[in-house]
Amino acid sequence: MTLFWVSTVVLTVVACFLIALPLKRKKTINDEQLRDELNKAFYKDRLSELQVEADEGLVDSQQELIADLKQSLLDDIPEDTHTKKDSISPMAVLIPSVALIVVMSYSLYAKFGAADKVSHWQEVSENLPELSKKLMSGQAEPLSDDEMRDLTLALRTRLHYQPDDSTGWLLLGRIALANRDVSTAIDAMENAYRLESDSADVRLGYAQSLMMSQDEMDQNNARRILTGLLQDDYVDLRVFSLLAFDAFERQDFPAAVRYWSIMREMIGPEDSRYEMLGRSIQSAQSRMGEAMDQSKSVRVTISLADQVQAPENSALIVSVHRADGSPMPVAAARYPLGSFPRTVVLDDNNSMMQGQKLSDLSELIVRARIDSDGNVSTKSGDWYGESQAVELGEPVELSINSQY
Known part of the structure; x- marks a missing residue:
């Protein structure tokens, strides 16, 4: 943030210098001096002409003509030989102009520059490690909506400068999943998958985002990834949960029962989710029975x-x-x-x-x-x-x- 304010001071100083530069320059043209120079040049030129004319015998009274020339030169000099100086001092213009530039610049920025948002953005970027740790730790108390927005802003800033950070893309994808932002989730998880396709966590996150898509090809790709995780002996309840809900939505009730049953065996009856999984299995079995009884199937x-x-x-x-x-x-x-x-x-x-x-x-x-x-x-x-x-x-x- 200090660098930002230093840059504003530098820009303001440059603007003030551009205003002061013309006032500091001396006036290059002086009317009185120019008139005297012209008169002198004219006088010398006329004397040369008179000398030539006298040598050729064209004039009789050279001295009288020279006297007339001198008189005409004196007549051209104004009675008031003192040039009136400008009544306004350059500093009288410079000081108010500089003050006006400084006041207007910072006033307009305070009004339209969103200084508070810039300050908040800088603070959030500095708090990224703490927010990321809180998200990844899986604490009982989830991140608040404000913290989620702050974390998203900080992650986007970091990923703008470090686009090859697969962990950052994974975190951004998880936040988007939590917010049901399917497009952002798929894009973020796809970037993480492109950078680290061998990571089981990245593959699972990418499959989870694709499952939320309405596109059949995305859903097929998600099933392929999840099936690959099972073949690699990756034991994670989320894999079986995704496959179970997907099978249930496709009315593949036997597959849903199979996956939920595996989950029950993994967590055991001591887990609070055990009864919930039992109800899900009963629901799938009931739907499967209804499908079998519908006027022959x-x-x-x-x-x-x-x-x-x-x-x-x-x-x-x-x-x-x-x-x-x-x-x-x-x-x-x-x-x-x-x-x-x-x-x-x-x-x-x-x-x-x-x-x-x-x-x-x-x-x-x-x-x-x-x-x-x-x-x-x-x-x-x-x-x-x-x-x-x-x-x-x-x-x-x-x-x-x-x-x-």
């Missing part, structure tokens, strides 16, 4: 063969067909790729053909395909699987193991 468990290589942004398409293998599906649904094995439930709400419901079928087959390009009409290179013919209401199991 099809419960499909899908697995992937070892040789299947699914692109990251692929989608899973599950369709129900007549038992005769008709290519036109009676019902179909599209899901994010997610993890396998997985279970999905299709019912009359997924019917595709007008005038015919899934519950009208007595026998059926189920097909599942991994759509790699987002276009359901193209199948070249996609992996797929097909079940045997089963009666409506029976559970279906199939493996995706073939390629178009």
Whole structure:
């Protein structure tokens, strides 16, 4: 802050110097001196002409002409030979001008310059380590709204000068997540992930921000990252919690029950969250039962063969067909790729053909395909699987193991 005020003083001094500079310069043109110089030059020039004319015999009374010339020179001199000096002293102009510059500069800054905000910004930047430590320590008393805003301001300032600070981007992303600022959270976490993609904390934060996005590709990317954390044996309740809530929202109730059950085993009955997880499991089981009872439905468990290589942004398409293998599906649904094995439930709400419901079928087959390009009409290179013919209401199991 001291540097800021020193810079304002320097700028003010420069402005005052620019005002004083013209007043300090002496007047380069003096009317009286100029007149005398011209008269002298004219007198000498005329004397030379008279001498030439006398030598040529053109004039008879040279001395009289010289006397007239001298008289005319005297007549040109004003009676008051003392030049009247300026009545205003340069200092009388300089001092008020300097005072006006100083007063106006600091007055206008005090009015419009937001000095209090600049001071607050400087204080917040200095308090960044303390605020960061409080956020990371996970204290029982969370940061207040003012502290969160201060921390965000300080982090943005630091990241402006240190854009390669992955920890700073991670902190900014967590603050944005807490404030439900999805755009800022994704941008900050993406920067942290770009700088430190091997960090489990960064990967988890990035996945968490992507889960809040409404874009299906972002959500698929989040599931891929979370699945990768599980494969790396990264044990963190937040990973299972994110996967569980995501599965519940996608109506993949068996997967939600599985993840919540793992969380219960991890925390034990002594934890206060144990009962809450039990209620979540009951809710998912109830919804799963409702899906099974809705005027006949099809419960499909899908697995992937070892040789299947699914692109990251692929989608899973599950369709129900007549038992005769008709290519036109009676019902179909599209899901994010997610993890396998997985279970999905299709019912009359997924019917595709007008005038015919899934519950009208007595026998059926189920097909599942991994759509790699987002276009359901193209199948070249996609992996797929097909079940045997089963009666409506029976559970279906199939493996995706073939390629178009």
